[in-house]
Amino acid sequence: MLYCQAARRVRPVSSLGVAYKGVRCMPRGSFRGGIHPPENKSSTSGLPIVAAQQPSKVVVLLNMGTSGALSSMVARGDSVLRGQKIADPVGRMGVPSYSPVSGKVTAIGAARTGLGTLDQAITIEPDGQDTLDESCVPVENVDKLSQAEIVSIIREAGIVGMGGAQFPTHVKLTLPQDARVDTLLINGAECEPYLTADHRLMVERPRDVVRGTQILMKAIGVDRAVIGVEDNKPDAVEALRRAIAEATAGGAVEVAAVRTHYPQGSEKHLIKSVLGREVPPGRLPFHVGVVVNNVGTAVAVADRFDRGLPLIERVVTVTGSGVAKPSNIMMKIGTPAIELIEQCGGFAGDPGKIIFGGPMMGAAVPAADVPTTKGTSGILVLDRAESRSVEPMPCIRCGRCVESCPMRLEPALLHQWCEAKLWNEAEAYHALDCIECGVCSYECPSRRNLVQAIKYAKAEIGARRRAARERGDK
Amino acid sequence: MADSKLIVTPAPHLRGNIDTPTLMRDVVIALLPACVAGVYFFGVPALISLVSGVVGCVGAELVFEKLSKKPVTIGDWSAVVTGLLVAMVLPPHVPAWIVVLSGVFAIGIVKLLFGGLGYNVFNPALAGRAFATAAWSALATTGYVWPASIEGAAWARGIDAVTSATPLTMLKMGEIGGTSMSRFYMPLFLGNVAGSLGETSALALLIGAVYLLWRTHISLRIPMSYIITVAVVTALYGQDPLFHVLSGGLILGAFFMATDYVTSPINAKGQIIFGIGCGILTSLIRLFGGYPEGVAYSILIMNAAVPMIDRFARPKRFGEVKARA
Numbered sequence: 001m002l003y004c005q006a007a008r009r010v011r012p013v014s015s016l017g018v019a020y021k022g023v024r025c026m027p028r029g030s031f032r033g034g035i036h037p038p039e040n041k042s043s044t045s046g047l048p049i050v051a052a053q054q055p056s057k058v059v060v061l062l063n064m065g066t067s068g069a070l071s072s073m074v075a076r077g078d079s080v081l082r083g084q085k086i087a088d089p090v091g092r093m094g095v096p097s098y099s100p101v102s103g104k105v106t107a108i109g110a111a112r113t114g115l116g117t118l119d120q121a122i123t124i125e126p127d128g129q130d131t132l133d134e135s136c137v138p139v140e141n142v143d144k145l146s147q148a149e150i151v152s153i154i155r156e157a158g159i160v161g162m163g164g165a166q167f168p169t170h171v172k173l174t175l176p177q178d179a180r181v182d183t184l185l186i187n188g189a190e191c192e193p194y195l196t197a198d199h200r201l202m203v204e205r206p207r208d209v210v211r212g213t214q215i216l217m218k219a220i221g222v223d224r225a226v227i228g229v230e231d232n233k234p235d236a237v238e239a240l241r242r243a244i245a246e247a248t249a250g251g252a253v254e255v256a257a258v259r260t261h262y263p264q265g266s267e268k269h270l271i272k273s274v275l276g277r278e279v280p281p282g283r284l285p286f287h288v289g290v291v292v293n294n295v296g297t298a299v300a301v302a303d304r305f306d307r308g309l310p311l312i313e314r315v316v317t318v319t320g321s322g323v324a325k326p327s328n329i330m331m332k333i334g335t336p337a338i339e340l341i342e343q344c345g346g347f348a349g350d351p352g353k354i355i356f357g358g359p360m361m362g363a364a365v366p367a368a369d370v371p372t373t374k375g376t377s378g379i380l381v382l383d384r385a386e387s388r389s390v391e392p393m394p395c396i397r398c399g400r401c402v403e404s405c406p407m408r409l410e411p412a413l414l415h416q417w418c419e420a421k422l423w424n425e426a427e428a429y430h431a432l433d434c435i436e437c438g439v440c441s442y443e444c445p446s447r448r449n450l451v452q453a454i455k456y457a458k459a460e461i462g463a464r465r466r467a468a469r470e471r472g473d474k
Numbered sequence: 475m476a477d478s479k480l481i482v483t484p485a486p487h488l489r490g491n492i493d494t495p496t497l498m499r500d501v502v503i504a505l506l507p508a509c510v511a512g513v514y515f516f517g518v519p520a521l522i523s524l525v526s527g528v529v530g531c532v533g534a535e536l537v538f539e540k541l542s543k544k545p546v547t548i549g550d551w552s553a554v555v556t557g558l559l560v561a562m563v564l565p566p567h568v569p570a571w572i573v574v575l576s577g578v579f580a581i582g583i584v585k586l587l588f589g590g591l592g593y594n595v596f597n598p599a600l601a602g603r604a605f606a607t608a609a610w611s612a613l614a615t616t617g618y619v620w621p622a623s624i625e626g627a628a629w630a631r632g633i634d635a636v637t638s639a640t641p642l643t644m645l646k647m648g649e650i651g652g653t654s655m656s657r658f659y660m661p662l663f664l665g666n667v668a669g670s671l672g673e674t675s676a677l678a679l680l681i682g683a684v685y686l687l688w689r690t691h692i693s694l695r696i697p698m699s700y701i702i703t704v705a706v707v708t709a710l711y712g713q714d715p716l717f718h719v720l721s722g723g724l725i726l727g728a729f730f731m732a733t734d735y736v737t738s739p740i741n742a743k744g745q746i747i748f749g750i751g752c753g754i755l756t757s758l759i760r761l762f763g764g765y766p767e768g769v770a771y772s773i774l775i776m777n778a779a780v781p782m783i784d785r786f787a788r789p790k791r792f793g794e795v796k797a798r799a
């Protein structure tokens with residue numbers, strides 16, 4: 001509570017201070033609940049981003065999750081260039097996809113994904129030339145563009161949220177008429193253990209982060225932006241502040257160092273930490289005047305406007321006890337995970353689990369050769385010993401999950417309702433508020449799969465609501 | 475390729491380092507100072523009692539689970555906790571077989587019949603004590619003795635020839651009371667008074683409580699709301715609040731029994747309500763009831779109210795408070 005009071009007002013950059021060499025930054029934004037798991041970032045946090053080796057193939061998925069399905073614009077045997085549009089979205093939520101390499105389309109058909117499903121995909125064999133398509137030209141005179149034009153360029157560039165959820169960015173930027181937004185918040189918290197992709201971007205490409213931020217500010221028409229960074233990355237805070245000082249144009253961009261505390265990177269919690277505002281249940285950030293985007297997304301926007309590149313590359317942290325030489329790699333999206341692991345010296349020992357994303361919210365993939373996506377921020381390989389899971393014991397009602405839930409829910413009770421299939425109870429206990437951060441399962445001394453049960457309950461409640469709506473329609 | 479051997483499980487892929495056996499073992503560690511104090515003040519019979527409690531509880535869990543062909547769960551240390559507590563809440567000079575049977579009742583009836591760890595409604599050790607005092611009322615209540623120390627002996631001698639009365643019994647009988655209660659503070663704090671095996675030494679209990687607080691296994695919400703309520707109510711009734719806090723089983727009950735995870739509310743608001751409820755009931759029994767002490771029954775009664783408290787005392791979720799803007 002004290003933290004919230006202190007962080008309610010965002011201080012000007014000069015008085016914000018930096019958490020540097022033991023000097024603590026004030027105000028130090030935080031929220032109630034949450035945990036501080038071992039960070040495990042040191043093996044890659046100091047390593048510069050390296051370019052990926054040429055992959056033997058890239059697999060561009062035609063099902064984008066939140067943003068829906070795509071239809072292919074190329075056929076088997078076609079030659080494509082790097083940055084050439086190869087698939088267009090079917091629905092309004094979707095964004096197009098581009099070829100990350102120049103080469104030949106070798107297959108269009110079902111491919112195994114990281115989620116274990118079979119989805120339609122375009123497979124391209126690179127020719128090793130990386131010849132850029134002529135459509136990839138920078139945007140000139142950004143200042144003269146309207147908000148709608150900027151948003152449409154971002155959509156056309158295939159940009160989605162790079163933090164992992166892959167929520168289409170143009171949808172976030174398209175605000176309802178009556179929305180009053182005053183702040184753009186750039187999420188540089190990177191609270192997941194192990195991951196250092198965003199950290200390296202902020203250290204190595206702070207100018208692009210700031211540039212992307214300024215374009216995003218124009219897109220939603222605000223004159224204030226804050227980049228929220230966990231205070232375990234003082235070098236990133238420093239680099240960003242220097243870049244802001246050097247930047248000539250654009251509105252006021254500030255950097256806020258916030259407490260290193262999981263799940264600081266949840267957008268609701270970062271808003272709370274930096275601006276002291278709480279997004280009401282069932283509402284979105286714009287209801288409290290904020291739009292949140294990831295630092296990786298900001299860099300993708302800068303790449304499109306300044307370098308003409310659509311979203312075909314991203315930084316991925318390949319790390320964990322099961323990788324010989326952990327690294328941060330600028331990879332071509334769609335590269336099979338195994339090829340990136342091989343670039344990092346291959347497996348160290350017997351791999352038990354390969355996780356796309358971080359250990360708290362990432363998904364364990366069923367095979368090492370599944371393709372990476374726009375949201376793959378990390379490839380975490382755990383060795384067999386670390387991957388062992390334990391049998392859950394009965395709930396002893398210790399309340400650790402309740403104590404640590406950053407949404408202040410009661411996971412133990414939600415799990416109970418889920419086991420008994422009492423979906424109305426689960427809804428009454430606010431299952432839909434769950435952000436699926438996994439803190440409850442992490443804390444549970446009985447090793448119960450709490451967040452999994454709540455996800456299940458959410459899906460059930462959603463299905464029942466849809467069914468009820470359909471009945472109502474008839 | 476290692477494909478076929480990859481493990482796929484739901485997130486999170488990291489787990490904290492505290493598990494249930496660790497928690498229970500820490501509670502055992504936290505109870506040890508009070509056990510040692512009990513043996514120091516009451517001698518070998520206290521040690522026999524403690525061993526009997528553990529044997530009764532762990533043995534009952536082992537035998538009942540074998541008989542019902544269920545997985546044996548004695549490795550989670552929870553039966554050891556119950557065993558120690560059963561002995562600690564009974565008088566130190568109770569025959570060993572009563573302690574064993576109380577333990578068997580606590581585990582067999584109160585815990586396992588309700589579904590085992592996590593499913594019992596009532597605190598097993600306190601239910602075991604209630605069982606013993608009901609079944610062998612004479613035996614279980616005459617086992618109180620004064621420690622063979624100078625202060626204790628002098629205190630007892632100065633009052634009555636009957637040496638088995640606890641300070642709270644004396645208060646109830648009107649043998650002590652009035653304004654000069656402060657001379658009892660130190661013996662009550664150290665523990666050289668008559669009482670249940672593990673309840674007399676506030677000092678030893680607090681050392682264990684500090685350990686549990688430091689390990690973040692318990693919070694101060696239940697103990698403090700409980701103890702403060704007793705202090706306030708007894709003070710309002712014109713009695714010495716500090717005497718009431720230090721005597722009887724209040725410290726043991728507030729820190730080790732009312733905080734029992736399974737039988738107390740799951741969220742902060744509920745825990746405070748629970749503590750206040752225990753405090754009011756304890757005070758009412760001590761001041762107006764037929765018994766001199768009311769900690770055990772207060773907690774058992776409040777245990778029954780836990781499902782209701784959990785249902786109505788709900789935390790404010792994220793974003794709910796700030797709806798005013």
